Amino acid sequence: MSSMVQPAIANSRHMPLRWWALIALALAQFLVVLDASIVNIALPSLGSELHLGTNTLSWVITAYVLPFGGLLLLGGRLSDRFGHRRLFMTGVAGFALASAAAGLAASGAWLLTARAIQGASAALLAPAALALVTKLFADPQDRAKALGIWGAVAGIGSAAGVLLGGVLTASLGWSAVFYVNVPVAALVLAAVPFLIAKDSLGERITLDMTGSVAVTGGIVALVAALSGTERVGWTSPQTLILAGLAVALLASFIFLEKRTANPLMPLGIFRNKSVTGGNLAMFLIGGATTGLFFALSVYMQQVLHYDALKAGLTQLPLAGALVAIAGVVPAVVKAIGQSRTLATSLILLASGLIWLSLSPSDATFAANLLGPSILIGIGLGGAFVSGTELAVHGVTDEEAGLASGLVNTSQQIGGAIGLAVLTTAASARSDRLLDRGVSEAQALTGGFSWVFLGAAAFAVIGAFVVLAVVRHPRLSK
Structure with missing residues (x-):
């Protein structure tokens, strides 16, 4: 490695290469967030070609979310142990190979296996990438x-999933939603060695493997329980057994972490109120956004009868608003603080969601969807940026991978819980409306309105939690 590149981290304030490094890291993070939503619109054509039933189709999403959410904490700690750049590149390579395998899938089992490897690879690269960002930019x-920029990429990835999923499925077929990852990942792998110095051989962290097994098993069991509720119900033996297993494993994890000399997740990190408040906010943001984008894509296709391409293109105003606001947020944070910026963004997000919940079964895009979409984009842009900043504020270099893993874990678990709760409420609402004799379109619209209102409630709760937990943290302090 050249002498120009070698000090890229150590002397980051004066090295312009760090901004190119940020682009490479953000591209990889974009793919990780994108893949949680890009498949939604492709599911009907994918299921038809691979002969997958409705219940199996839901596992195309779950097979990615389970290892991703379950392994994130371990992935963050592994990056602290073996090196952030090394784990990042390993994760990107695995993600690219798994994406290619998913695009080539000739059966449901093949596809689900590839999706699981995608999720596990994402759990390696995501926390390592954010840890590298915090080290590259010390000032x-x-x-x-x-x-x-990082927070904006996370928000754009969620919105762009529906957009790109529609465009790619309509023009190139369902496999394109997986193939698109491969050239981007290859570009990242080629660029990173020239932009980020090799990992230093500092003090090695002893891994807490018992705690790793407990927390990974607990999170996987929790996500599996919640992901299956819409299909089998909240009181089914499957849900209750998995939920009980999750509680037992997570309780044992906390017990172990208090007593081990080298814990996977030192609980003292939560004495940092910014970390605590930021993660609580990201948990609730995850619940709101996952429910939002799932319900919005289905509402547009099943109720408004948009095709995949039109449903995707309607996300452009939301994504555009998100990008526009992201550049303004750092200045707002500097002026009023992270917690106030985050709380204000969450209130704006909730306002847009409430507005969206008023959309009728015969809504038009210009009259009913455009305004809420722009307001939601503004709220999401501010929330993702300030929430990410808050969750890693004040952590040491040794805790960077852990803090980054926590942010992603909070968002993924929040998304799983939010989706399960909101879709169950929507189904119950739609069923009651059908029993009253309303049309199917009106019943579905009524159910989706509850999803949007529930997502708004998550956002409002997040605003109050942040203001209660965090005391005016600013980056300048």
């Missing part, structure tokens, strides 16, 4: 800008 002002 508070530079870090604010970098995390602003």
Whole structure:
């Protein structure tokens, strides 16, 4: 490695290469977030070609979310142990190979296996990438800008999933939603060695494997229980057994972490109120956004009868608003603080969701969807940027991988819980409306309105939690 590149991290304030490194890291993070939503619109054509039933189709999403959410904490700690750059590149390579395998899938089992490997690879690269960002940008002002871009990428990835999923499925077929990852990942792998210095051989962290097994098993069991509720119900033996297993494993994890010399997740990190507040907010943001994008894509296709391409293109205003606001957020954070910026963003997000919940079964895009979409984009842009900043504020380099894993874990678990709760409520609402004799379109619309209102409630709760937990943290401090 050249002498110009070698000090990229150590002397980050004066090295412009760090911004190119940020682009490479953000591209990989974009793929990780994108793959949680891009498959939604492709599911009907994918299921038809691979002869998958409705219940199996839901596992195309779950097979990705389970290992992703379950392995994130371990992935963050592994990156602290073996090196952030090394784990990042390993995760990107695995993600690219699994994406290619998913695009080539000739059966449901093949596809689900590839999706699981995608999720596990994402759990390696995501926390390592964010840890690298926090190390590359040590200066508070530079870090604010970098995390602003990072948070915007996370929000754009969620919105772009529906957009790109529709465009790619309509033009190239369902396999394109997986193939698109491969060239981007290859570009990242080629660029990173020239932009980020090799991992230093500092003090090695002893891994807490017992705690790793307990927390990974607990999170997987929790996500599996919640993901299956719409299909089997909240009181089914499957849900109750998995939920009980999750509680037991997570309780044992906390017990173990208090007593081990080298814990996987030192509980003292939560004495940092910014970390606590940021993760609580990201948990609730995950619940709101996952429910939002799932319900919105289904509402547009099943109720408004948009095709895949039109449903995707309607996300452009939301994504555009998100991108536009992301550049402004760091200045707002500097002026009023992270917690106030985050709370304000969440209130704006809730307002847009409430507005969207008023959309009728014969809604038009210009009259009913455009305004809420722009307001939601503004709220999401501010929430993702300030929430990410808050969740990693004040952590040490040794805790960077852990803090990054926590942010992603909070968002993924929040998404799983939010989706399970909101879709169950929507189904119950639609069933009651059908029993009253309303049309199917009106019943579905009524159910989706509950999803949007529930997502708004998550956002409002998040705003109050952040203001209660965090005391005016600013990057300048």
